[in-house]
Amino acid sequence: MAxxxxxxxxxxxxxxxxxxxxxxxxxxxAAAFGTLLEPGTPVAIGRDPRASGAMLREGVVAGLLASxxxxxxxxxxxxxxxxxxxxxxxxxxGVSIGASHNSADWNALKFFGPGGIYLSTAQAGELLDIYHLxxxxxxxxxxxxxxxxxxxxxxxxxxxxxxxFDFDALRRFLVVADCCNGTSSLILRRLxxxxxxxxxxxxxxxxxxxxxxxxxxxxxxxxxxLAPLVKPLNADAGILFDVDSDRVGIATEExxxxxxxxxxxxxxxxxxxRGPGKxxxxxxxxxxxxxxxxxxxxxxxxxxxxxxxxxxxxxxxxRPDQIALAGEGTGAVMMPEFRFVYDGIAAMLAILTMIAERxxxxxxxxxxxxxxxxxxxxxxxxxxxxPELLMELQDKYSDGKVTxxxxxxxxxxxxxxxxxxxxxxxxxxxxxxxxxxxxRELFEELVERVRRLA
Amino acid sequence: MRExxxxxxxxxxxxxxxxxxxPGLACAFxxxxxxYVGPGRVVVGRDTRSSGxxxxxxxxxxxxxxxxxxxxxxxxxxxTIQIYVEATxxxxxxxxxxxxxxxxxxxxKLFNSRGLFFNNYERSELLDLYHQxxxxxxxxxxxxxxxxxxxxARKLHIGRVLDCVDPRxxxxxxxxxxxxxxxxxxxxxxxxxxxxELGCELHAISVDPTKPFPRIAEPRPDTLGxxxxxVRERGCDVGFAQDPDGDRLAVADETGxxxxxxxxxxxxxxxxxxxxxxxxxxxxxxxxxxxxxxxxYGRRVHRTPVGEANVVELMLAVNAVIGGxxxxxxxxxxxxxxxxxxxxxxxFILDRMAATGDxxxxxxxxxxxxxxxxxxxxxxxxKLGALMQALEETFPGAAxxxxxxxxxxxPDAWIHVRASNTEPLLRLAAEAKSPERLEDVYGTVTxxxxxx
Numbered sequence: 066m067a068x069x070x071x072x073x074x075x076x077x078x079x080x081x082x083x084x085x086x087x088x089x090x091x092x093x094x095a096a097a098f099g100t101l102l103e104p105g106t107p108v109a110i111g112r113d114p115r116a117s118g119a120m121l122r123e124g125v126v127a128g129l130l131a132s133x134x135x136x137x138x139x140x141x142x143x144x145x146x147x148x149x150x151x152x153x154x155x156x157x158x159g160v161s162i163g164a165s166h167n168s169a170d171w172n173a174l175k176f177f178g179p180g181g182i183y184l185s186t187a188q189a190g191e192l193l194d195i196y197h198l199x200x201x202x203x204x205x206x207x208x209x210x211x212x213x214x215x216x217x218x219x220x221x222x223x224x225x226x227x228x229x230f231d232f233d234a235l236r237r238f239l240v241v242a243d244c245c246n247g248t249s250s251l252i253l254r255r256l257x258x259x260x261x262x263x264x265x266x267x268x269x270x271x272x273x274x275x276x277x278x279x280x281x282x283x284x285x286x287x288x289x290x291l292a293p294l295v296k297p298l299n300a301d302a303g304i305l306f307d308v309d310s311d312r313v314g315i316a317t318e319e320x321x322x323x324x325x326x327x328x329x330x331x332x333x334x335x336x337x338x339r340g341p342g343k344x345x346x347x348x349x350x351x352x353x354x355x356x357x358x359x360x361x362x363x364x365x366x367x368x369x370x371x372x373x374x375x376x377x378x379x380x381x382x383x384r385p386d387q388i389a390l391a392g393e394g395t396g397a398v399m400m401p402e403f404r405f406v407y408d409g410i411a412a413m414l415a416i417l418t419m420i421a422e423r424x425x426x427x428x429x430x431x432x433x434x435x436x437x438x439x440x441x442x443x444x445x446x447x448x449x450x451x452p453e454l455l456m457e458l459q460d461k462y463s464d465g466k467v468t469x470x471x472x473x474x475x476x477x478x479x480x481x482x483x484x485x486x487x488x489x490x491x492x493x494x495x496x497x498x499x500x501x502x503x504x505r506e507l508f509e510e511l512v513e514r515v516r517r518l519a
Numbered sequence: 520m521r522e523x524x525x526x527x528x529x530x531x532x533x534x535x536x537x538x539x540x541x542p543g544l545a546c547a548f549x550x551x552x553x554x555y556v557g558p559g560r561v562v563v564g565r566d567t568r569s570s571g572x573x574x575x576x577x578x579x580x581x582x583x584x585x586x587x588x589x590x591x592x593x594x595x596x597x598x599t600i601q602i603y604v605e606a607t608x609x610x611x612x613x614x615x616x617x618x619x620x621x622x623x624x625x626x627x628k629l630f631n632s633r634g635l636f637f638n639n640y641e642r643s644e645l646l647d648l649y650h651q652x653x654x655x656x657x658x659x660x661x662x663x664x665x666x667x668x669x670x671x672a673r674k675l676h677i678g679r680v681l682d683c684v685d686p687r688x689x690x691x692x693x694x695x696x697x698x699x700x701x702x703x704x705x706x707x708x709x710x711x712x713x714x715x716e717l718g719c720e721l722h723a724i725s726v727d728p729t730k731p732f733p734r735i736a737e738p739r740p741d742t743l744g745x746x747x748x749x750v751r752e753r754g755c756d757v758g759f760a761q762d763p764d765g766d767r768l769a770v771a772d773e774t775g776x777x778x779x780x781x782x783x784x785x786x787x788x789x790x791x792x793x794x795x796x797x798x799x800x801x802x803x804x805x806x807x808x809x810x811x812x813x814x815x816y817g818r819r820v821h822r823t824p825v826g827e828a829n830v831v832e833l834m835l836a837v838n839a840v841i842g843g844x845x846x847x848x849x850x851x852x853x854x855x856x857x858x859x860x861x862x863x864x865x866x867f868i869l870d871r872m873a874a875t876g877d878x879x880x881x882x883x884x885x886x887x888x889x890x891x892x893x894x895x896x897x898x899x900x901x902k903l904g905a906l907m908q909a910l911e912e913t914f915p916g917a918a919x920x921x922x923x924x925x926x927x928x929x930p931d932a933w934i935h936v937r938a939s940n941t942e943p944l945l946r947l948a949a950e951a952k953s954p955e956r957l958e959d960v961y962g963t964v965t966x967x968x969x970x971x
Contacts, residue, residue, distance in 0.1 A: 083658035088550055088584035092543045092577065117659045123580035127542040130573035170659045203537040206623045209573050274660050 070171070072489070073196070075189035075374050075513030079173035083115035095128025096203070097196040097263070098160065098176055101188070102131060104202070106179075107210075108204050111139035111218065112247055113163030113309045116273035121162045126173065130282060132273040132350075135211050139218040142272065143310040145250040145408035147224060150179030150218045150403065155179075161488075166281050166307045169274060172466040174499045181406060182468040183377040202519060219424040220490060223255045229402050230414045232260035234421045238301040239377055240264045241412070245280045246272040247308030252410050265298055267291060279329050280308045287314040287322035296320040301420060302427050304413045312396040313409040315416065317428035326439060328412060329381040330354045334399055334434075337362035344391035346379045348372070349474045350483050350496050351394030354437045357500075365386025370471030372488055373397075373499075380405055387462060438503040439495040442486040442517050443487065451486060451493075453519040458484060482511055527649070533626035536570040540625055541889035541958075542577035545615075548627060548804045549578040551615065551649035554633070555641075562612035562708065564592035564600035564672075566704035566764045567728040570625045574615045578627065578853040579665055586657030593669040594728055597628060602679065603672035605634030605856065614781025616704065619737035621812065628764075634834075634855055636828040650706055658849045673708050673805045679855045680717060680862050684870040685690040687942045690718030692873050696769070699746040700722040701738070704764030707859060712862060717869060738762055738769035738848060740777040747775035757868060757879045761861045767848035768861035770868055772879035779940025780843035780890065781806035782883050783864065788841050790867040792816040793874075797840025798832045802826070804935050804948045805845035811887045824923030825937060831857045846893060846948065889911035894947045895939070896968050903938060903945075910936060910969060918955040 071085035072078075080086025087421030093493045102108065108129050112118035120283040122138070129136050134157065139150055142163040152157040158178050164171035175519055176184055176192065184192065195201070204210070242264050244250040250269040267290060268277040280288055293318050295303040315324045333345045341363045345355055348371045359366050369375040375392055376399075385401045392398035398412050399405040407413045420427055455473045462482075465475035472485025480499035487494055495511050497504040525534030525544075532548050534540035553561060561582050571594070579589045590609065591598055597614045604612035608920045611631050619622035622650035629637045629645070637645065648654070657663075657966040696719040700706040706726040713719040724745055725733050735742040738760040749769050750758040758771030785808045788799055792812065798819040801809050805822075813820045821837055824828040827849060834842045835857060842851045849859035850867070872884060898906070909924045911917070914934070917927035924937025924945075939946050947964060951957035 081658075082662065083584075083656040086657055087654075088546050088580050089543060090579065092546050114661060116662045117657075120580055120583035121663050123576045123583060123665070124542075124546060127546065127573055127580055128578035130576065131537075131542040172659070201541070203541060204568050206536045206568075209536070209570050212572055212576070235924065419549075502903055508646075 066142065073092065073193070075184075075186055075193070077173060077175045079167070079171065081170050082120070082172050086436055088120060088124050091127045093172065093199060094174055094196055095125040095160070096132050096201040097192055098158070099129045099132025099134050100195050100200075102134065102157045105178075105208075107135040107137055107138055107149045107154065108158040109137045109147060109154055109156045111142040111150075113143075113165070113271045114141055114246065115163065115169055115172050116270045118162050118273065120170055121174065125162060126161050130210040131203050131414050132201060132214060133208045135213070138214045140214065140216055141248055141251070143410070144175065145311055145403075145406045145410065146218050146222045146252070148406045149222050149404075149481060150245055151177055151179070151181035153221060161309065162435050163309045165309045165311060168279065169276055173343065175503060181404065185381060186374050186378050187375065204496040206417055215345065217391060219251055219255055223252060223259060223295035226256070228412060228420060232262060235414065235417045236261045238417055238420065239299065240302050240304055240417070241267065241295050241298055241300045242290060242304045242306065243267040244269050244306055245278065245308055246270055246276045247280065247306060247310060249306035249310035250409065252310065262457060265300065267294070276308065282312040282314040282325050284322045284324045287316050292316035292320045294320040300417065302459065307407050310409040313412045314396050315427070317431060318426050319428045321428065323431055324439075326352045326394045328396050328398055329390065329392050329394060330358050330434060331414055331430065332400070332412065333357050333364070333390050333417065334362075335415060336400065337364040340386075340389060344383060344387055344390035345389055346376055348375065348393055349468065349471050350485070350494070352437050352439060353498055353500070354434060357435060359434055360431070368468070371485060375471070397519045437498055437500055439496065439498040440503060440505070441492070441494065441509040442512060443492045443494050444512065446486065446491050446493045450518055454482070457518065458511070458514065473512050482506060482507060484511065484515065527646075530631050531582070531627045533620070533624060536625050537621050542573060543576040545574045545627065546584075547579040547652070547654075548649055548653045549581030549613065550585045551645055551963050552611065552629060552668075553582040553587040554648055554653065554655040555645045556587070556610040558655075558657070558663075559588065560590050560607070560681065561587045562590050562592060562604045562607070562609045563599060563615070564595045565615035566597075567594055567706070568617065568622055568625050568936035569731070569762065571615055576623055578613055579895040583662055583665070583791040584657060585655045586661045586663065587835060588663035589654060589665040591667045592672050593664060593667065594704050594710060595607040595669075595672055596883070598766055598858045598862065599672045599676040601630055601730040601858045602856045603677045604637060605631070606675050607671075608632070610781070613777075614764065616951075618764050619767060621736060622732050628961065632766060635831060638828055640848050656744055660811075671837070675718060676855070676862065677708070677712055680866050683852065683863070684866045687719060687874070688873045689869045693718055693720060693847035694757065694869060694872070695720045695753065696869075697746055697749045697755040698726060699734075699735055699738075699743060699749070699758070700726045701732050701734060701761060701763055702727050703732070703736075703761060703763035703765060705761045705857035705876060706729070706741070707760070709761065709862075709865075713865070714884045717866070719869070722749055722755055724749055732763060733837050733913065736763050738767055743769060743771065746771055750774040750869040752761070756872065759861070759865050760847070762815055765861050768850065768864035769848055770864075770879065772883060774880055776880070778879075779891065780884050781808060782886055782931070783848065783868070784843045784845045784850055785809060785886050786811055786871055787843070787850045787867040787883055788851070790871045791841040792818060795840050798837050799843035800830055800837065800839045801918060802830055803923050806889055806891060806950055807844070807933070808887045808889055822920070822922070827851070827859055829928060889950050889952065890954045891948070891950045892957055892961045894948065894965070895944045897943065898938070898945045906968070910934070910964065913963060913967060929960070932956050934960055934966070936963055
């Protein structure tokens with residue numbers, strides 16, 4: 066792969082600072098965003114702990130001020146905190162500076178519209194057009210914006226959480242949280258101080274240079290430092306956050322790391338009974354357990370292409386009260402009560418609420434679901450042969466139900482597979498799942514065919 | 520005339536903010552600067568322009584991206600920033616100010632580790648880096664932080680100025696002083712300096728750094744009507760006016776008359792030479808009064824091309840005690856710092872008044888009398904050589920100095936013609952012992968230009 070890393074996409078700007086992502090990119094992107102937004106509206110910004118965030122912050126502020134927007138700097142806060150502040154402050158939009166689950170040498174800009182909602186693909190496309198044209202609407206010298214710092218965003222955020230969650234009921238639980246040296250610790254400490262939420266924090270120290278481990282949300286990372294400590298500490302759950310706490314991973318009170326795939330089915334099971342007939346929006350690569358749970362509650366699963374942007378766009382097709390949950394199999398979920406913000410802290414509180422309401426241990430809840438076994442891999446890609454590959458697979462597996470909105474997905478009653486091109490790396494992803502046992506035969510056959518053709 | 524909406528040159532970067540001077544340009548220039556001075560501390564300060572904060576952020580972004588650590592002084596006069604750079608051992612510094620230019624402009628002034636303006640070599644090396652985009656790109660672990668220190672610099676500066684005058688003698692006089700700081704970077708510091716340190720009774724206008732410039736930013740007799748009125752109405756002993764970044768000083772006497780800037784420099788030179796040894800350095804356009812005063816003290820006057828950097832360079836080379844650029848209100852006193860400094864100027868004028876017991880008008884009235892006239896004409900670049908030749912032939916007996924354009928020195932007058940560094944025009948200056956001789960000389964020159 067290329068030595069330099071810079072990704073400019075609908076998701077914003079992302080790259081390795083000093084080796085791909087430069088100050089010039091940051092300034093131009095901020096100026097483009099300032100040009101896109103409603104003129105003269107204030108913009109809320111915040112950042113994760115990465116050291117390079119200091120540089121990106123200056124560039125973002127300069128670009129926004131120059132395009133005539135006042136900037137409200139919320140400081141070092143999690144992405145969901147920024148999104149809620151955008152709505153509360155009635156800002157025209159917002160910017161989150163942080164590379165979330167990437168390693169410390171990366172950084173990124175993520176952009177939000179009014180209300181703290183994600184930019185639609187159309188809006189994100191317009192932003193990219195302005196960026197590429199470099200036709201920025203810079204303000205006249207009299208109309209340049211002003212910068213103000215506001216340090217109460219976490220406080221207001223936890224107050225909003227307290228409106229939705231019953232901390233009297235959650236106070237009896239003890240949580241071990243792995244903060245991965247990110248900003249979730251700031252929120253958890255406030256929840257502890259104000260509402261008595263009991264949490265033992267690992268990797269609590271905010272660190273801009275190195276994280277205690279890869280800031281990814283997956284079963285392996287849950288198992289690395291967090292899971293072994295849950296049982297000895299007599300805790301009710303282990304919770305893993307990424308650096309900007311928009312995702313969660315979990316371990317049971319027995320110390321078993323749970324697949325990040327399970328977050329969605331659990332929360333669907335928790336939220337669907339509250340409004341029968343509601344929808345769960347997820348992508349084509351996440352577990353079929355969702356359909357089984359949804360059908361139990363009379364709900365329905367809507368499957369969209371993989372990637373945040375597709376989920377965000379899907380939301381706009383429904384009224385908020387039609388949806389129970391939206392998310393991905395990556396531990397990233399959005400709930401309507403929280404205005405469809407990917408929010409790891411809210412997900413944690415929802416899981417604790419589920420434990421409280423059911424009066425069951427987390428291991429019982431997780432163990433109570435039918436077993437689905439997923440196998441996945443990633444194979445190198447020759448771009449020009451993808452259509453050929455997908456056509457061949459479609460012919461071969463024509464006995465199943467075929468979906469072609471994102472690569473190829475084929476469903477049978479007890480199993481499915483999904484073959485698609487990665488959005489972030491030059492690779493083909495192969496995923497297969499089967500109820501009850503591993504789909505080994507199907508999986509190996511697929512891998513063999515992909516290898517031969519791609 | 521072409522409007523210079525943006526100029527990237529050896530003087531740095533200057534332009535109309537918005538469409539022309541963009542945050543992207545400022546950031547890239549700062550990153551080139553950070554690459555040039557190397558990873559380490561860089562001081563950033565600014566004046567009170569509405570674009571200052573935005574450019575401050577852009578400059579900080581570029582410096583951090585180059586791996587520098589940023590020390591922000593906030594709104595401060597340029598000389599104060601320069602002193603802070605030198606005193607704190609920083610790698611360099613930037614002042615975000617377009618000095619006396621109108622409010623829609625802004626610019627970056629660049630300082631080396633000694634807090635001095637970049638010399639020609641430094642500036643052209645930096646410009647090459649900028650044009651070639653040869654920037655250092657720091658990785659995450661090399662990126663520094665922004666620190667803020669808004670108090671040390673002003674203490675340093677004021678302390679140095681007070682060491683060079685007799686503050687007690689000034690305080691005893693309880694001078695009534697009028698001030699017009701154009702709502703610029705020196706607003707707060709000037710008020711504190713005059714009242715708290717020099718015990719003056721202050722009558723100030725335009726000392727609110729949050730407000731726009733209420734007058735043309737350059738402090739000249741024709742822009743300081745409000746100060747003159749203030750001096751007269753309040754019966755002040757003296758009036759001081761600054762430009763937005765507090766390096767230039769204009770002085771009004773107790774009658775409200777704004778003194779000629781060359782006379783102000785002359786008074787400062789007198790004050791310095793009266794107490795200390797050393798030569799004087801001024802630019803070619805500065806009045807011959809300086810030669811006369813220096814002559815009284817048996818000192819030498821060295822002349823340089825126009826431009827603060829030129830004057831400072833020679834001052835340091837000959838270890839001059841004082842220097843400056845008469846016409847633009849710059850007093851340079853290296854014991855405080857080798858830069859134009861309105862604070863040194865104010866202290867010297869008050870010190871002179873306290874020492875002599877004279878009024879400001881008496882001090883100015885006792886200076887040797889010369890008559891000066893400044894002007895400017897547009898010109899075509901290709902014709903400049905021929906024009907200069909014709910000029911020289913018009914005054915056959917004159918001694919010629921070609922260090923900066925052409926200066927012709929006659930026994931009782933001189934003429935200096937030079938192309939402006941910042942605008943596409945020729946600047947004319949003439950001085951003579953009598954008004955008649957001045958009109959004679961100046962008229963000859965302008966007629967020559969009109970014919971061509």
